[in-house]
Amino acid sequence: MEYDVVIVGGGPGGLKAAEILAKNGKKVIVLEKDKVIGDKVCAGGLMRKNLRYIPKELSEKEFSDVMFVTNKKKTVLKFKKNFCYTVQRIKLGEYLMENAKKAGAEIKTNAKVTEVTVNHVVACNKKYNFQHLIGADGPSSIVRKYLNLPSEKIGLGIQYITTKIFKDIEFHLDTKRFGSWYAWVFPHDDYTAIGIGGIVSSSRGMKRALDDWCRNDLKIEIEKTRFEGALLNSDYRGYKFKNIFLVGDAAGLTSTFSGEGIYQALVSGEEVGKKILDPKYKYPKLKKVIFRHRIQDKIADTLRFNPKINQFLYNIGTHLFKIGFIREFVFFKILT
Numbered sequence: 001m002e003y004d005v006v007i008v009g010g011g012p013g014g015l016k017a018a019e020i021l022a023k024n025g026k027k028v029i030v031l032e033k034d035k036v037i038g039d040k041v042c043a044g045g046l047m048r049k050n051l052r053y054i055p056k057e058l059s060e061k062e063f064s065d066v067m068f069v070t071n072k073k074k075t076v077l078k079f080k081k082n083f084c085y086t087v088q089r090i091k092l093g094e095y096l097m098e099n100a101k102k103a104g105a106e107i108k109t110n111a112k113v114t115e116v117t118v119n120h121v122v123a124c125n126k127k128y129n130f131q132h133l134i135g136a137d138g139p140s141s142i143v144r145k146y147l148n149l150p151s152e153k154i155g156l157g158i159q160y161i162t163t164k165i166f167k168d169i170e171f172h173l174d175t176k177r178f179g180s181w182y183a184w185v186f187p188h189d190d191y192t193a194i195g196i197g198g199i200v201s202s203s204r205g206m207k208r209a210l211d212d213w214c215r216n217d218l219k220i221e222i223e224k225t226r227f228e229g230a231l232l233n234s235d236y237r238g239y240k241f242k243n244i245f246l247v248g249d250a251a252g253l254t255s256t257f258s259g260e261g262i263y264q265a266l267v268s269g270e271e272v273g274k275k276i277l278d279p280k281y282k283y284p285k286l287k288k289v290i291f292r293h294r295i296q297d298k299i300a301d302t303l304r305f306n307p308k309i310n311q312f313l314y315n316i317g318t319h320l321f322k323i324g325f326i327r328e329f330v331f332f333k334i335l336t
Contacts, residue, residue: 003027005276006121006130008113008143010037013248013265013272014136015096016053018105020273028105031123033112033137038093041230043159043186043193045169046085046262053266058095059085060189063169068318071174071311075318084169086188092262113137116146118243132276133244136269139233141250147241151252153297155181155232157259158206159195160214160225166192173314175307178209181259185218194218197259200231232259234300236293239286245272253293256300264289 005021007014010032022028046059062082068075077083097107108123115122120129135143139154170185172178183196196210214220236252239245247253248265255261271286303310 001029001126002129003029004130005029005132005134006031006128007134007136008116008121009135009137009141009250010034010093010097010107010109011040011136011138011248011265012092012096012262013250013269014134015093015100016266016269017134017136017247017273018100018107019096019103020270021276022100022103022105024277026276029128030100030105030107031111031113031121031128032107032109035110036090036093037097037107037109038090040089040093041157041159041228042089042262043157043184043195044086044089044188045184045186045260046087047260048082048084050085050263050266053263053270054087054092054095056085058091059087061086061169061187065168067168067170068321069170069172069174070314070318071176072315073318075321076168077318077321086169086186086193088188113142116143131243134269134272135244135246135250136248136265138249139231139254141233141246143244144246144250147244147246149235149237149246151233151235153233153235153252153256154200155197155234155254155256155259156200156206156229157195157197157232158210158227158229159184159193160210160220160222160227162192162194162214162220162225163190164192164218164220165190166194172213173311173318175311175314177213179206180303180307180310183210183213194220197232232261234293234297236290236297239268239272239290240275245276247272253289255293255296257296264293 004026005028007030064082111123113121113123166187172183179198181198186193232254233249233252234254234256247268253264271283274281
């Protein structure tokens with residue numbers, strides 16, 4: 001079967017690229033290995049900037065007040081506008097899939113790609129020829145492996161999905177308890193995602209720390225609560241390799257600092273689509289995402305190996321972030 005563009009993976013980046021390309025007359029197919037589009041492990045937190053791509057009506061809860069908890073104190077930061085939202089990942093996938101379909105893209109599920117070459121892929125013993133290939137297949141991307149790109153900065157997020165409803169969105173910054181990353185409480189309409197994240201190489205003890213927190217502090221019966229986890233790739237090493245492109249997690253664009261990846265996937269999917277349509281396109285949005293990613297990467301590398309400095313900055317930061325312009329600049333220009 002002949003296609004202008006084959007997209008491996010039906011995540012936000014792949015579906016956004018499919019929509020852009022199909023809308024402009026390209027013959028596009030998305031090959032998704034899972035049975036259902038969008039049924040992925042995700043805490044479901046979205047920053048304000050995602051509303052450029054996602055209708056507000058898709059969100060469940062909105063938060064302008066955010067609780068930050070360090071080893072010293074609790075601080076509630078109040079933002080001028082909503083700081084973040086929660087959304088069900090499967091509903092987001094369905095929305096993006098419908099947009100891609102309406103644009104004319106073909107979506108094929110239960111289609112795990114097992115072979116990649118310079119001009120075709122194989123899924124379920126069927127050969128799909130392409131002029132361009134987009135790898136949008138997450139942190140364990142087969143397309144990335146074909147390109148022989150290493151993935152050394154792999155994160156791990158684990159969480160419980162509890163029916164106990166929490167009012168506030170919370171970020172817990174306690175390096176002694178949760179390591180150099182953070183723990184979270186993300187309330188949804190009928191459940192709450194409670195989790196912890198970190199780099200795989202230093203993830204030993206994460207599950208024990210999460211269990212202890214949930215049992216003793218949050219009073220959750222974890223034995224009766226759904227547990228899940230997912231890998232995150234923040235090892236960015238390029239997005240264009242001749243006629244092959246990488247987007248989102250496959251490109252390693254997930255934030256090293258926050259673990260956020262949906263926005264980066266949507267931007268990179270859109271920009272790669274435009275680049276395929278016009279080889280002279282300068283991808284300005286993707287350049288900003290890459291620039292910010294590199295800054296976050298340097299910050300995260302420094303903090304990861306200096307837990308005492310990390311904790312000191314967490315504590316001092318919660319005081320400085322009470323100052324409006326500092327808070328807005330740091331959170332919306334550097335960290336997210």
